[in-house]
Amino acid sequence: MDFFGVMQLIGGLCLFLFGMETMGDGLKRASGSKLEEILGKLTSSVPKGVLLGAAVTAVIQSSSATTVMLVGFVNSGLMQLRQAIPVIMGANIGTTATAWILSLSGLQGDSFLVQMLKPMSFSPILAAIAIVFMMFMKNEKKYNIGMVLIGFAVLMYGMDIMSSAVKPLADVPEFVSILTMFSNPVLGVAAGAVFTAAIQSSSASVGILQALCRTGALTFATTIPVIMGQNIGTCITAILSSIGANKGAKRVAAVHLSFNLIGTVLFLIVFYTANALVGFHFMNSVVGPADIAVVHSLFNVASTAVLLPFTGALEKLANLVVKDAPEEKRRDTTLNLLDDRFLENPGFATSQCRTVAVKMANLTRDCIFAAMKLVTVFDRDQCDYVYLLEEKIDRYEDALGAYIVRLSREELNEKDSKMLTVILHNIGDLERITDHARNIAESAEEMEKKKLSFSPKAQAEVAVFMDAVQEIVNLAVDAFTENDLQKAKEVEPLEDVIDIIHAEVKNRHVQRLQDGICTIEQGFVLSDLGTNLERVADHCSNLAVCVIEQEKGDFDMHHYLEDIKKYDTDGFEEKMKKYDEKYTLPA
Helix, strand or coil: CCHHHHHHHHHHHHHHHHHHHHHHHHHHHHHCCHHHHHHHHCCCCHHHHHHHHHHHHHHHCCHHHHHHHHHHHHHHCCCCHHHHHHHHHHHHHHCHHHHHHHHHHHCCCCCHHHHHHCHHHHHHHHHHHHHHHHHHCCCHHHHHHHHHHHHHHHHHHHHHHHHHHHHHHHHCHHHHHHHHHCCCHHHHHHHHHHHHHHHCCHHHHHHHHHHHHHHCCCEHHHHHHHHHHHHHHCCHHHHHHCCCCCHHHHHHHHHHHHHHHHHHHHHHHHHHHHHHHHCCHHHHCECCHHHHHHHHHHHHHHHHHHHHHHHHHHHHHHHHHCCCCCCCCCCCCHHHHCCHHHHHCHHHHHHHHHHHHHHHHHHHHHHHHHHHHHHHCCCHHHHHHHHHHHHHHHHHHHHHHHHHHHHCCCCCCHHHHHHHHHHHHHHHHHHHHHHHHHHHHHHHHHHHHHCCCCCHHHHHHHHHHHHHHHHHHHHHHHHHHHCCHHHHHHHHHHHHHHHHHHHHHHHHHHHHHHHCCCCHHHHHHHHHHHHHHHHHHHHHHHHHHHHHHHHHCCCCHHHHHHHHHHCCHHHHHHHHHHHHHHCCCCC
């Protein structure tokens, strides 16, 4: 092979890998978060897990991508290791779909139908359709389909270029002698594993092997060990992905590696023992692209069939390889849902952000409710619980904010982009509510230490005040977590009533001070309490308006608040009157 032949081979390889990457990205974007949600939820039985693993991998054309997803699921607690094992087995079967598609290039025949079935015949048609979809249609789904089609077309052209470049190698004795070395099972397995680990894709590795078979120098004796090694080499992606993850995720990588290693060893022992006893006449026969696809499929199906009954043993083996550390302090694992591996699929990563934000909202509700209870009955453990929740919500805000910023750099559809904007707006308000909850808890703690108590009238007024705040928190949090537009529209009228309650409570306290019923020290505590309760209502208003404006696709919060009061939008005055009657302060 001369210099230009080498350049042609490199160019073909680059186009092939780029086409495979583009096609895979298009397939993942077209599927959104659906494939991951299916994987995460529908793995209740072993056969179902195998079928799902095979189907998802066949769609996204990458067993490595499926396994990396599984590492993320187990790391975040969405899936148990025993659920992931059948999916790993299915992924090995699903990855053989690529080899069958690429084997179409080896079709022989002169009829028009056979010629059209050849990828080099229909790829230009697919490329033309792809260009129309991507350049002239402003539909996101069609754009993603165009990515898939153009990726496939480039992949097939790359393979054709590689095949043309390697054909002269059949006449090079050194090349043939190197291939003959791979007839040794150990060398063949090692070569396949190292090459596949280097490019981190068994599908691409098998495709390159199919291109090399066009030289006519590859036989079954050389290709079978290489294919076995390719299945081992593809495990490197999961291993790298599990670095820094929890023990469950590391065990997923361990299962993937052990499954392929055990399958390869068993296959080689049985196959070469039978060959020694019987002598397979096809071993020295020249292989074609379809033959490689057959061997690849037979190996993965056979490995799955043999090892499927031993999923429990594989789980135990993974537990032995990755041992449990001494018992650690229990910690909240919710933030594990924000796994970096999910960033490769923005749709699913967005749904994970939503899940964490909903958990954050419910914890915020718990925090403010616990704080308000301390005002009437102080409890040390309950007070510490409020402080603990406030610190936890701070961590949630930091983690969610940072993750959303990173996620926003990815290509998001309009729906996901809008959802992330809403979450980003709301987590700040949720965090501020817990800050006010902490302030309320500190006020209650101060009253407990100084043995202070409000007068009976002040206690009755504060009880009404807190009841109103409790309702507005419930309305706002439910509106956000359930995306309930009707509850969101109830918040602003109640918030105005709470402002009135706050002003009236302050006026009445001033009057009691003048009458000598309350002290200045009690007044400071009551003032702090009222200010914090009123500001909690303000943040609830922000949460609700954000939900309402999301439906409009607009975030002009002040414009909305002006309109509903000025034009009595959504029966604002009537709702406000209802809450005013409900939360009338005692005389």
